[in-house]
Amino acid sequence: MIPDQLTPGQYDTVYNLLSLVIAAQLFTALFLVAAQPRVLPRYRQALLVSAVVCGIAAYHYFRIFSSFKEAFVTDAVGGEGTYTQAVGASFNEGYRYVDWLLTVPLLLVELVVVLALARKLQASLLWRLVPASALMIVLGYPGEISDSDALRHVFGLLSTLPFLYILYVLFVELTRSLDRQPPAVRQTISRLRILLFASWGVYPIAYLLPLLGLDGSDAWVGKQAGYSIADILAKALYGLLIYRIARLKSFADDPAFEAAEEGTAHEWPAATRDRGASTTTVA
Numbered sequence: 001m002i003p004d005q006l007t008p009g010q011y012d013t014v015y016n017l018l019s020l021v022i023a024a025q026l027f028t029a030l031f032l033v034a035a036q037p038r039v040l041p042r043y044r045q046a047l048l049v050s051a052v053v054c055g056i057a058a059y060h061y062f063r064i065f066s067s068f069k070e071a072f073v074t075d076a077v078g079g080e081g082t083y084t085q086a087v088g089a090s091f092n093e094g095y096r097y098v099d100w101l102l103t104v105p106l107l108l109v110e111l112v113v114v115l116a117l118a119r120k121l122q123a124s125l126l127w128r129l130v131p132a133s134a135l136m137i138v139l140g141y142p143g144e145i146s147d148s149d150a151l152r153h154v155f156g157l158l159s160t161l162p163f164l165y166i167l168y169v170l171f172v173e174l175t176r177s178l179d180r181q182p183p184a185v186r187q188t189i190s191r192l193r194i195l196l197f198a199s200w201g202v203y204p205i206a207y208l209l210p211l212l213g214l215d216g217s218d219a220w221v222g223k224q225a226g227y228s229i230a231d232i233l234a235k236a237l238y239g240l241l242i243y244r245i246a247r248l249k250s251f252a253d254d255p256a257f258e259a260a261e262e263g264t265a266h267e268w269p270a271a272t273r274d275r276g277a278s279t280t281t282v283a
């Protein structure tokens with residue numbers, strides 16, 4: 001399934017996308033850690049888990065990036081020739097699956113934590129969603145690395161079963177929980193739901209590209225692009241929406257917190273003035 005050759009354009013496309021994903025995941029992780037004091041303590045865990053997800057992804061993209069650079073080489077000066085698979089090196093798609101195995105359950109934890117549902121419901125949701133998500137990834141892997149179209153079909157289909165189950169449970173539970181959320185965050189939560197469904201939907205489509213009659217290397221590049229962009233949407237952008245929800249819910253839960261937070265934005269000139277005034281008094 002890994003192509004023997006890539007054109008310079010194909011090589012650059014994958015190279016630049018992998019680099020973009022590293023930047024997006026790394027700095028979203030840093031932002032989410034730095035933003036901790038901007039939400040109430042009860043929502044900080046969701047932000048922290050989200051930062052961990054982006055951090056794990058950044059780490060794996062470093063590995064994917066160097067695996068890619070080792071796997072394809074050109075002997076043309078300035079890198080304008082065709083890239084061929086290096087002898088003894090092979091692009092390792094396994095990094096993606098290890099990454100997903102860790103991050104997909106954590107993305108679900110993030111969601112359940114930020115919704116602040118009743119404890120019993122949280123536990124029952126995670127008991128259903130986490131094993132299903134692990135099963136989805138584990139079943140997808142043998143198809144992903146197989147050279148046989150038949151195996152790719154079979155494992156793709158098997159992996160789709162837990163996938164559909166997860167989407168079903170999330171759809172039902174998110175819809176149900178919307179009524180119990182403060183009105184100010186309902187719109188953001190329904191945006192999160194759209195983002196989750198749209199971005200998770202990209203993965204099986206990218207997986208299918210090699211089976212859809214695209215030329216070998218085009219299909220492979222399309223698949224890498226699909227996974228990379230979906231990872232930015234499903235982890236980094238999703239994390240920023242989780243932050244937004246946590247912030248709005250903090251305001252709804254505690255008006256004093258909102259006043260203090262909103263206040264800090266306007267207090268600067270006043271504080272500077274006061275300090276100036278007291279300096280004059282002392283002098």
Ligand SMILES: *C/C=C(C)/C=C/C=C(C)/C=C/C1=C(C)CCCC1(C)C
Nearest residue numbers: 140156159160163200203204207234
């Ligand atoms: C951050 C990574 C995420 C959100 C990864 C999500 C991955 C999927 C939803 C993968 C789904 C697959 C299928 C439904 C069938 C084909 C095999 C997979 C694993 C690509």
